[in-house]
Amino acid sequence: MTTESETAVRPVVEIKNLHKSFGDNHVLRGIDFTVRQGEVVCVIGPSGSGKSTLLRCVNLLEVPQQGQVLVRGEDITDPDCHLDAARQQIGMVFQQFNLFPHLTALVNCTVAQTTVLKRKPAEADRIARANLERVGLSEKITAFPAQLSGGQQQRVAIARALSMDPALMLFDEPTSALDPELVGDVLTVMRKLALDGMTMLVVTHEMAFAREVADRVVFMDGGVIVEQGPPADVIGNPSHERTRTFLRRVLDPTHVEPTA
Numbered sequence: 001m002t003t004e005s006e007t008a009v010r011p012v013v014e015i016k017n018l019h020k021s022f023g024d025n026h027v028l029r030g031i032d033f034t035v036r037q038g039e040v041v042c043v044i045g046p047s048g049s050g051k052s053t054l055l056r057c058v059n060l061l062e063v064p065q066q067g068q069v070l071v072r073g074e075d076i077t078d079p080d081c082h083l084d085a086a087r088q089q090i091g092m093v094f095q096q097f098n099l100f101p102h103l104t105a106l107v108n109c110t111v112a113q114t115t116v117l118k119r120k121p122a123e124a125d126r127i128a129r130a131n132l133e134r135v136g137l138s139e140k141i142t143a144f145p146a147q148l149s150g151g152q153q154q155r156v157a158i159a160r161a162l163s164m165d166p167a168l169m170l171f172d173e174p175t176s177a178l179d180p181e182l183v184g185d186v187l188t189v190m191r192k193l194a195l196d197g198m199t200m201l202v203v204t205h206e207m208a209f210a211r212e213v214a215d216r217v218v219f220m221d222g223g224v225i226v227e228q229g230p231p232a233d234v235i236g237n238p239s240h241e242r243t244r245t246f247l248r249r250v251l252d253p254t255h256v257e258p259t260a
């Protein structure tokens with residue numbers, strides 16, 4: 001029997017010595033970290049540092065050459081692992097929303113429930129409506145993606161992922177493709193999810209969000225974790241020069257580094 005406190009700290013994802021190369025390009029160079037139940041971990045770092053590759057390794061959209069990815073204790077890199085079952089526990093939200101353009105918001109949220117989870121249509125419908133309400137889109141259930149703003153489409157994508165009852169949600173720069181005035185609505189939904197106790201691994205350039213919502217911030221550069229810790233440390237008072245240089249760039253993108 002596990003006590004409540006043990007459950008609260010149980011790792012949902014454990015990554016051990018993860019290496020991934022594309023040809024000669026050694027993208028992930030030994031990544032170790034853990035996401036515990038209920039934790040919100042934000043991953044920050046320069047473009048090309050391997051953040052998306054890391055997220056894609058967590059649900060084996062990319063297969064690492066070395067290392068382990070354990071989802072709730074099960075090694076999904078083990079060839080004997082039931083990968084589909086492991087993947088069902090992980091919801092993923094991408095920069096491009098990847099909705100089915102020919103299906104309404106509601107059906108975008110029911111289709112995998114009925115085909116993959118084999119839920120009855122009425123149950124899938126009820127769950128989809130509840131999740132669309134959760135992201136503030138009750139009024140839009142019959143709309144097609146093209147009739148929705150980017151922010152609304154991204155919120156449908158979040159509702160779709162939530163409808164599968166994931167143990168973990170992965171977000172890869174969920175607001176990067178949005179017009180600036182639409183970013184806030186998506187971040188509000190994500191903040192609410194975090195408060196509801198959802199376990200989340202979020203790649204983001206939204207430093208204010210990371211500072212406020214993350215339990216832990218991971219700074220990646222060149223395929224390694226340079227530093228990680230509470231946002232007040234990693235963003236507020238970073239210990240590495242690489243982190244400071246990166247933060248200067250994202251917090252003041254118009255700033256030009258003096259040349260030596």
Ligand SMILES: Nc1ncnc2c1ncn2[C@@H]1O[C@H](COP(=O)(O)OP(=O)(O)O)[C@@H](O)[C@H]1O
Binds near residue numbers: 052
């Ligand atoms: N499918 C792929 N095939 C070949 N190279 C890739 C692939 N995906 C990513 N890369 C390379 O891996 C490196 C890291 O990319 P990525 O993980 O997307 O970084 P980030 O998300 O931090 O910007 C880049 O050099 C990129 O070109």
Ligand SMILES: [Mg+2]
Binds near residue numbers: 051052053172173
């Ligand atoms: Mg990326």
